[in-house]
Amino acid sequence: MAGSKPLGARRMESPKNTHQWVAGGLNMDSTMIVLGRFQPFHRGHAAMISAALKHLKANGSKNPLRICIGSSEAELSLENPWNAEEREQMIQTWLDSNHATEIGKTQIVQVPDLNDPPNYVRHAEQFHGEAGSIFTSDRGTADLYEDAGWEAIIMQHENRSNWQGWRVRATMQMMSTITDYEAVRAVLMESIPEEVVDFLIENDGLRRLAFMGHGGEPVG
Secondary structure (H helix, E strand, O other), X not given: OOOOOOOOOOOOOOOOOOOOOOOOHHHOOOOEEEXXXXXXXXXXXXXXXXXXXXXXXXXXXXXXXXXXXXXXXXXXXXXXXXXXXXXXXXXXXXXXXXXXXXXXHEEEEEEOOOOOHXXXXXXXXHHHOOOOEEEEOOXXXXXXXXXXXXXXXXXXXXXXXXXXXXXXXXXXXXXXXXXXXXXXXXXXXXXXXXXXXXXXXXXXXXXXXXXXXXXXXXXX
């Protein structure tokens, strides 16, 4: 867990997953969580986290918002271009720029996947803590958690169709071989926060998409 320690724009050292997942969730206090894969961290995620923090403040809660990185163990692929540590850096970079006064009110944890939906929540609780509330825009996720005794708060996304991860990644792959970075920034900033776009460009997190899904040949 590393929410209160700013990571800044730390250089991506390796595209491999090296994190050892520690099931420390059972020792955590229950709180509100936001769950996502963050492949990449886009404006939909940003809107959700901002709304969740606003909800906690409006309700006088002193508990932190726990941001949960799902599929933390996923091997790199076009569907999963960034490892869990890189995704954590994206989130922290955005938090540092947009919620600096609330850094102590957020935590980030990593949750490895379990291909068993009925038992997923009990598995995930080992990493993000037991029954609290989940802030989500996904009805299926809300149902899973409600069935496990959680409170689910549904957020309606006006731009949900444009902020789907697969659509954002497809756009990023198309832009991954373009060397006019101002043009790249202009396109990507429509769906990804500016700080995250700059972070990915500066830390070689965009270029790799050119070589994914095409037998190692760069996209044309």
